[in-house]
Amino acid sequence: MADDGEVVVAGAGPAGTSAAIALALFGHRVAIFERAHFPRHRIGESLPPKIAPVFAMLGVEDAVASAGFVRMTGTTVHLGLGAATHDFDPAKRALGYQVDRARFDRLLLDRARATGVRAIEGAQVTGVDRDREGRVTGVLVKRGDVQELVPAAFVVDATGSAAVVSRALGLKKREAIRTVALTGYFTGARIPDAYPAENTLFEMRPDGWLWSVMIAGGRRNVTLGLDPADLKTAGRDAAAIYAERLGRSQLIGPLVNGAALEGEIIANDATWFFSERYAGAGFLLAGDAASFIDPLTSQGVYKAMHAGLNAAAAINTILRRPKDAELAISFYGDLQARAQRSYTEVALSFYRTSPFVAEPFWNARVRGDLWSPAAETFSPEWNAKAQSRREAFTRRLENEGGSNVRVRLKPGLEIADRPTVQGGFVVLGPSLVASDPTELSSFAQGERVDLGALLALLDGRTVADVFEGYVAATGRARSSAEARDLMRALGTLAELDRLEIE
Numbered sequence: 261m262a263d264d265g266e267v268v269v270a271g272a273g274p275a276g277t278s279a280a281i282a283l284a285l286f287g288h289r290v291a292i293f294e295r296a297h298f299p300r301h302r303i304g305e306s307l308p309p310k311i312a313p314v315f316a317m318l319g320v321e322d323a324v325a326s327a328g329f330v331r332m333t334g335t336t337v338h339l340g341l342g343a344a345t346h347d348f349d350p351a352k353r354a355l356g357y358q359v360d361r362a363r364f365d366r367l368l369l370d371r372a373r374a375t376g377v378r379a380i381e382g383a384q385v386t387g388v389d390r391d392r393e394g395r396v397t398g399v400l401v402k403r404g405d406v407q408e409l410v411p412a413a414f415v416v417d418a419t420g421s422a423a424v425v426s427r428a429l430g431l432k433k434r435e436a437i438r439t440v441a442l443t444g445y446f447t448g449a450r451i452p453d454a455y456p457a458e459n460t461l462f463e464m465r466p467d468g469w470l471w472s473v474m475i476a477g478g479r480r481n482v483t484l485g486l487d488p489a490d491l492k493t494a495g496r497d498a499a500a501i502y503a504e505r506l507g508r509s510q511l512i513g514p515l516v517n518g519a520a521l522e523g524e525i526i527a528n529d530a531t532w533f534f535s536e537r538y539a540g541a542g543f544l545l546a547g548d549a550a551s552f553i554d555p556l557t558s559q560g561v562y563k564a565m566h567a568g569l570n571a572a573a574a575i576n577t578i579l580r581r582p583k584d585a586e587l588a589i590s591f592y593g594d595l596q597a598r599a600q601r602s603y604t605e606v607a608l609s610f611y612r613t614s615p616f617v618a619e620p621f622w623n624a625r626v627r628g629d630l631w632s633p634a635a636e637t638f639s640p641e642w643n644a645k646a647q648s649r650r651e652a653f654t655r656r657l658e659n660e661g662g663s664n665v666r667v668r669l670k671p672g673l674e675i676a677d678r679p680t681v682q683g684g685f686v687v688l689g690p691s692l693v694a695s696d697p698t699e700l701s702s703f704a705q706g707e708r709v710d711l712g713a714l715l716a717l718l719d720g721r722t723v724a725d726v727f728e729g730y731v732a733a734t735g736r737a738r739s740s741a742e743a744r745d746l747m748r749a750l751g752t753l754a755e756l757d758r759l760e761i762e
């Protein structure tokens with residue numbers, strides 16, 4: 261295959277390594293420039309169960325499974341009033357991870373190197389080079405005292421909140437209301453008896469929130485979210501406010517009362533931001549460099565890796581099918597804008613349901629007009645109904661078995677050609693016209709499920725017969741992976757209320 265030049269990825273967090281691995285698997289030459297030397301600490305340890313197919317696509321499923329990370333069992337939410345604690349498993353029996361990001365990010369970087377990626381640590385990207393038309397054609401890289409211009413066939417900005425390319429191009433927009441997150445790591449924390457210690461814990465407080473996960477070795481991350489203005493209160497430093505609010509906490513504070521705090525409290529900016537555009541001539545933005553979503557969603561890493569996979573498909577298309585370059589750019593840009601909006605809506609619905617919504621911290625963060633672009637996606641009511649439709653379908657399958665549940669497509673479902681990913685390229689292909697709130701399923705439908713073949717089979721036959729018909733029509737293997745993808749697509753149809761279940 262002709263050499264298309266080297267794709268340059270700035271930043272080796274989950275977004276950058278996912279893009280690099282997928283590009284290398286497509287046969288591209290790829291270089292990653294990473295400012296830090298790995299392993300390096302990074303916050304963002306809780307990974308939802310839905311991340312598993314992403315690991316499989318990148319070929320890191322086994323490495324992650326055998327790394328000894330804590331398996332996330334669910335979520336415990338304390339609404340801050342008395343004993344109003346809800347404990348739930350987000351994906352029924354499926355487990356997520358509470359990873360140590362230093363080791364997790366290193367594992368991904370090792371995988372990138374194993375797929376042939378040229379990965380250089382201690383190399384800071386300081387700017388971009390553009391041609392006369394404004395197309396990004398390279399990056400400036402600083403290593404020690406030496407600065408060099410590295411030409412690039414395409415540039416991925418995956419530098420997290422540093423967002424170097426985005427800033428250089430003036431695309432980064434930060435929200436007016438700022439939030440700061442103070443994190444401490446504890447050893448010797450108490451094991452709770454009312455819920456699994458491996459749960460992700462979240463507690464609403466009148467003046468902010470507390471969040472906690474247990475990572476390997478029983479270490480506990482306890483993070484306090486607050487308005488940075490509170491840190492300016494005369495005579496009180498971050499550590500004092502952290503200790504004081506932890507002392508008043510009902511769910512998380514008692515777990516670390518008497519435990520040893522390791523090192524210093526770490527401050528991270530947790531202010532939401534988005535970008536005016538997510539892709540353009542010669543560049544695209546992925547992960548936190550594209551947009552930062554509320555940490556309470558615990559979805560930042562998933563969003564970053566999902567973006568990396570789709571970025572790779574978009575770049576593969578741009579370099580190998582230049583006639584489809586515009587399609588690829590608009591596909592990727594739309595996907596990122598939709599992701600940012602839908603996560604914004606999730607976070608907003610969470611803030612709106614706070615019992616402290618009248619308090620300044622919460623009240624300032626539920627004024628929808630502050631969050632731009634306007635969150636137009638799905639109302640919390642719609643999301644709740646969609647989720648319960650998917651769960652009802654899954655429950656029936658579990659209880660009655662695939663040979664006893666019949667599925668029929670409801671009339672009125674629109675399928676139209678939309679940009680989607682197939683075989684590593686962005687193409688126009690049959691898609692559900694209804695916007696899809698579950699991003700991975702939109703990827704899975706395009707990349708892994710032959711939607712046309714599936715829909716043709718939804719004529720009232722049993723789910724088991726749909727699977728048999730599907731493997732016969734598409735020539736695919738009768739494997740558990742295919743069955744899982746098909747079930748996920750059926751779940752999405754149920755969620756969109758497009759399935760009659762008999």
Ligand SMILES: Cc1cc2nc3c(=O)[nH]c(=O)nc-3n(C[C@H](O)[C@H](O)[C@H](O)COP(=O)(O)OP(=O)(O)OC[C@H]3O[C@@H](n4cnc5c(N)ncnc54)[C@H](O)[C@@H]3O)c2cc1C
Binds near residue numbers: 304423424483
């Ligand atoms: C308080 C808090 C809690 C969070 N909790 C969770 C959670 O539980 N679950 C979850 O999924 N997400 C969580 N997140 C979000 C998560 O941390 C991020 O979304 C995720 O790390 C994004 O990955 P990324 O690859 O885009 O960026 P990053 O992980 O930030 O990686 C960017 C990389 O780029 C490098 N870099 C930066 N500048 C340059 C440069 N100029 N040149 C070269 N390299 C550069 C950095 O060193 C870094 O390695 C949390 C975030 C915060 C602030």
